[in-house]
Amino acid sequence: MSELVLLKLGGSLITDKTQPNTPHLEAIKRLAAEIKSALDDRRDDLRLIIGHGSGSFGHAVASKYKTTQGVIGPESWYGLAQVSAVAARLNRIVMDILLEADIPAIAFQPSASARMRQGQLMYFETHSLKTALEHGLVPVVYGDVSVDAVQGVNIVSTEKLFDSLARELNPERILLAGDVDGVYTTDPKLDSAAELIEDIDSTNWIEVETSLGGSLAADVTGGMYAKVKDMYHLTLAMPPMQAMIFSGADSGNVESALLGRTADFGTLIN
Ligand code: ADP
Numbered sequence: 001m002s003e004l005v006l007l008k009l010g011g012s013l014i015t016d017k018t019q020p021n022t023p024h025l026e027a028i029k030r031l032a033a034e035i036k037s038a039l040d041d042r043r044d045d046l047r048l049i050i051g052h053g054s055g056s057f058g059h060a061v062a063s064k065y066k067t068t069q070g071v072i073g074p075e076s077w078y079g080l081a082q083v084s085a086v087a088a089r090l091n092r093i094v095m096d097i098l099l100e101a102d103i104p105a106i107a108f109q110p111s112a113s114a115r116m117r118q119g120q121l122m123y124f125e126t127h128s129l130k131t132a133l134e135h136g137l138v139p140v141v142y143g144d145v146s147v148d149a150v151q152g153v154n155i156v157s158t159e160k161l162f163d164s165l166a167r168e169l170n171p172e173r174i175l176l177a178g179d180v181d182g183v184y185t186t187d188p189k190l191d192s193a194a195e196l197i198e199d200i201d202s203t204n205w206i207e208v209e210t211s212l213g214g215s216l217a218a219d220v221t222g223g224m225y226a227k228v229k230d231m232y233h234l235t236l237a238m239p240p241m242q243a244m245i246f247s248g249a250d251s252g253n254v255e256s257a258l259l260g261r262t263a264d265f266g267t268l269i270n
Pocket of ligand 1: 009010011012013053055177178179180182183184185186187188189212223224225
């Protein structure tokens with residue numbers, strides 16, 4: 001049976017998070033070429049689902065309408081439409097570049113089928129996605145808005161979608177590619193003394209949680225702490241699944257990770 005891998009291209013990697021609505025087109029093209037090369041190398045041996053963050057497209061609009069706080073005013077539902085539009089706009093850009101690289105990518109708009117309840121993803125429709133995967137296509141999901149049964153509106157992150165997909169499809173590995181080398185003791189962009197944590201497992205989880213939970217560099221999906229926590233709990237629930245957080249900004253890393261050469265970079269969570 002071929003290996004199933006879920007690969008996230010982080011918003012920090014594919015957009016300039018300091019400028020609204022600014023894609024890193026050259027980075028997306030390079031990443032597409034790396035993915036294509038790995039798919040060609042492994043032929044029938046790799047099934048891939050891609051997810052991507054919304055980066056500077058989603059976060060500015062989601063902050064304006066405070067979408068993660070739910071329906072808090074007359075503009076909240078309009079905000080849902082606006083955030084959905086920017087997320088879909090970035091997705092179109094990514095999809096066109098993936099298709100241009102000859103990757104048989106097909107997008108599944110999460111807001112069309114996701115249902116949340118107080119920030120928990122309760123349901124995500126996967127029938128068509130699974131059928132596409134079975135037929136050799138590469139399904140693509142992305143950070144999007146969602147209806148929330150309690151709050152009215154919310155944001156569903158790629159990590160939450162991956163959590164749901166992983167529990168259903170049982171992938172061997174989850175790869176999260178971002179703009180930093182992995183999980184550090186503190187935010188490496190703010191603290192030059194931050195140290196890379198190479199492995200996160202039950203032996204050091206309490207320590208990691210204490211150090212990350214204290215330095216919340218929050219974006220609308222909770223930043224690095226939420227990402228690590230989601231992945232730790234997922235891998236704990238589903239051994240021998242592994243998750244890896246690493247830099248996709250270094251040329252060749254995404255391809256190496258897809259090929260399984262992951263020993264010497266990033267943070268491994270299991
Ligand atoms: P993405 O958009 O790629 O999913 P985020 O922007 O949500 O990722 O999170 C990645 C960012 O988190 C990094 O650019 C880094 O500046 C920040 N960060 C905060 N704390 C840490 C930490 N302890 N280790 C690594 N990165 C951290």
